[in-house]
Amino acid sequence: MNKLTQVRVLFIGAGRMARAMISGxxxxxxxxxxxxxxxxxxxxxxxxxxxxxxxxxxVRDWQTTASQADVIVLAMPxxxxxxxxxxxxxxxxxxxxxxxxxxxxxxxxLQAALPQxxxxxxxxxxxxxxxxxxxxxxxxxxxxxxVHRHRLLEILHGLGxxxxxxxxxxxxxxxxxxxxxxxxxxxxxxLEDSATQFGVDLHDARHLVGQMMxxxxxxxxxxxxxxxxxxxxxxxxxATAAGLAVLEEAQFTTHLQAAVDAxxxxxxxxxxxxxxxx
Ligand SMILES: NC(=O)C1=CN([C@@H]2O[C@H](COP(=O)(O)OP(=O)(O)OC[C@H]3O[C@@H](n4cnc5c(N)ncnc54)[C@H](O)[C@@H]3O)[C@@H](O)[C@H]2O)C=CC1
Ligand SMILES: O=C(O)[C@@H]1CCC=N1
Numbered sequence: 001m002n003k004l005t006q007v008r009v010l011f012i013g014a015g016r017m018a019r020a021m022i023s024g025x026x027x028x029x030x031x032x033x034x035x036x037x038x039x040x041x042x043x044x045x046x047x048x049x050x051x052x053x054x055x056x057x058x059v060r061d062w063q064t065t066a067s068q069a070d071v072i073v074l075a076m077p078x079x080x081x082x083x084x085x086x087x088x089x090x091x092x093x094x095x096x097x098x099x100x101x102x103x104x105x106x107x108x109x110l111q112a113a114l115p116q117x118x119x120x121x122x123x124x125x126x127x128x129x130x131x132x133x134x135x136x137x138x139x140x141x142x143x144x145x146x147v148h149r150h151r152l153l154e155i156l157h158g159l160g161x162x163x164x165x166x167x168x169x170x171x172x173x174x175x176x177x178x179x180x181x182x183x184x185x186x187x188x189x190x191l192e193d194s195a196t197q198f199g200v201d202l203h204d205a206r207h208l209v210g211q212m213m214x215x216x217x218x219x220x221x222x223x224x225x226x227x228x229x230x231x232x233x234x235x236x237x238x239a240t241a242a243g244l245a246v247l248e249e250a251q252f253t254t255h256l257q258a259a260v261d262a263x264x265x266x267x268x269x270x271x272x273x274x275x276x277x278x
Contacts, residue, residue, distance in 0.1 A: 010062060021158075028158035085114060122170055171268065
């Protein structure tokens with residue numbers, strides 16, 4: 001068997017997204033053996049849990065270990081980026097890759113804050129990364145070499161599927177692939193609550209709703225138009241039409257699109273504020 005290439009990755013920030021990404025990367029059996037180091041500003045319990053679960057190495061002070069990393073992943077909140085980037089700018093080398101997952105930050109934001117020629121990428125995963133089912137967006141900076149592009153694609157592969165695209169597309173689609181899982185979970189919860197009100201136990205209700213959503217998702221992935229799929233469900237003069245009429249009356253589509261706009265606006269404002277504060 002070929003020996004795997006070992007790549008050292010330093011995560012700065014050990015929150016929800018770092019956990020999901022590490023889980024996805026560790027589960028993957030790809031061409032790279034990830035040696036993962038993680039630093040966190042606070043919440044040592046979370047860091048200890050990552051060490052225990054994934055056998056990663058906890059790092060007390062990322063500044064002292066950054067030089068040993070091949071890839072540095074910024075997994076802290078957008079408004080924490082500027083102070084970290086200021087520190088990182090003094091340490092980063094041109095042979096390292098710096099990737100952020102922060103909403104709104106932009107690959108150009110990373111490049112502007114780091115020395116010219118720094119290899120940068122901006123990823124927008126979702127929490128399904130933890131089970132290798134994320135739909136991750138990624139904008140790759142101009143200076144990224146083939147070696148790091150390959151490493152980045154291996155990380156993305158561990159998280160699930162990916163869409164390498166422009167920075168603008170990551171901004172526009174953040175709500176749709178990064179945040180909308182939360183919208184889908186709210187949708188699931190509402191149906192689950194209805195099912196339990198009919199006396200179905202919670203475990204069964206969760207299973208029924210989850211499988212219904214999985215089936216619907218798989219039908220969408222056949223490439224059919226969602227409205228055509230909805231029409232297939234809606235027997236003329238039948239029951240579904242009555243439910244859809246209630247959703248239409250409540251302007252379901254308008255509200256969902258307003259939620260998308262609000263999410264993207266907030267993402268932009270968080271990182272813009274952070275850049276102004278820099
Ligand atoms: N949760 C999600 O579904 C997604 C999150 N993201 C992005 O991931 C990033 C993290 O989000 P979450 O994991 O949800 O937040 P979180 O609050 O769970 O984790 C953030 C972690 O960063 C640490 N941290 C903060 N400042 C730090 C610093 N200066 N140095 C070291 N560690 C620091 C905190 O102690 C915390 O553990 C954000 O930028 C967010 O936009 C992106 C896509 C999806
Ligand atoms: O809520 C947030 O800000 C992050 C960005 C995408 C999903 N979660």
